[in-house]
Amino acid sequence: MRVPSNKICWLAALVMAVLVLTFVLVGSGLDMDYVIPKRLLRLASIALGAICVAVSAIVFQTLVNNRILTPAIMGYEAVYLLWQAMLLLLLGTQGLAMLGARGNFLVSVLLMLAYSWALQWWLLRRGRNDVYVLLLLGLVLTMVIGTFTQFVQLRISPGEFAVFQGVSYTSFNRAKPQTLLYAALVAVVICAVVRKTLPVLDVLALGREQAISLGVPHGRYLQLYLALIAILVALSTSLVGPTAFMGIFVANIVYALVPHARHRTTLPLGCAVAMAIFLVAQLLVEHVFNYKTTVSILVNLVCGVYFLALVVRKRGAA
């Protein structure tokens, strides 16, 4: 039996259109000077964050051939949080202001990239192209860096801690138009590269040995995709903050919706699902909870419940 994935894609597009219109127009009073431009900016943040999260998570899961991992396990977000905590400790809140949103964005992205490349360089120097060693190292470093961050948190003042909490939540109000534009350009380039190599991704999903046997230089593509994932995660983390398990939810919801689809379907659908989740969460935060809760909490709640429902329903059907 074949699920009509075309139908699901059309449905996704429809849902997306409704959500976007609701998000931009509801309660706006059609105010073109302030409310709607602000909302469009947030919409751009959401779209960009969603694309980064979905593409990085799905490609990462293909590379490691495992559906319960996200790039978060590699410690990118931990590096980001440590950097923010260090900034507050060393320079205080004035320091953060001095660096400016754009400066902070740029430095954060560069730091995460440096971290990712250092990891890969270390691995390559040892002449091993083993994904599992990389994962293990990433996991251990995530914990080590997390502990450092906690230590730094103890040293900062309560006021600074409040600021730190602000950056450690997912939020779409942070990004400035200019940073968004730069990030969007980079994301477009990455998406173009991924789009060009979609069939290679399908082959990589067969595992290392089969991929080499089919003429895909596994090591080289592994490096390429890990670098792209690092950039995507760096972008989304500095734009909207850490998203933690969002990637797992998005990827698995997509696999459940279109179980035998290839990357040319799963990647765009993943972007749509991620965007829908973000939009719903943001709508709830704005209109229902009146900013009394955060997108992170809602995302985990919404995704968690939906994911559980999917699993339970599948079990029941089987």
Next chain:
Amino acid sequence: MMGVHHLCKQYGGRAVLSDVSVEFPAQRVTSLIGPNGAGKSTLLMAMARLLEPSSGAIRWQARDVNRIPVAEYARHVATLRQAPGFNMRLTVEELVAFGRFPHSRGVLTAEDRRAMDEAIAFLSLEPLRHAFIDEISGGQRQMAFLAMTIAQQTDVLLLDEPLNNLDMKHAVQIMRALRRLCDEQGRTVILVIHDINFAVNYSDHIVALKHGALCFSGPAQDVVTEDRMAALYELDFEITRNRRGCFCNYFTPREDQS
């Protein structure tokens, strides 16, 4: 056509292959035999470029394989390890389509479809064409993977224990298919195999490894003798030949040697 020269592979300080040099005849079925840990699979994996030898060279048509790009190599040499597990849900047809990747890089042409049809027909997989590979039996799955490898249309096929976990019927089916690939299409088949009787009855050439070194190699009819086999496996062999082939009995050692 394909050969290895002074090939060595070490893990840590332990040598898995030491100074193996052997030629594999073109358009023949060659079986790699030997006890567990003899280095058969290591040799095959090195030839498939799935692992890097410590020293020595592998040549394909007098070219060092390390100088051939992986993408080009895949159009000449196909490898099948034991059917791997992966997360994608594929039908047999979709799996076979992957075999065309080295030629078409993901966009199927009419030529690719023809090759796929041929491979599927060759193994009589037509009834299973649209079945999901996680829903068919182990033997059928192995056939499906073999069909993918055949659709790759390479001169050389490297197979690592293709009969593992198969019942007798599927084992015979696969060996007959390999024989036909060689006889009808002139392909070179090199396989690691544990069942000595299949090796002797279906291959032209035998390469025997023991403790990481070459034990003996040559045409199957000539090299398979009771003495050689006994030395290779450290078992008592009785080899009988008749009209339908050759049978190696090692199940029951002779009374005086037990």
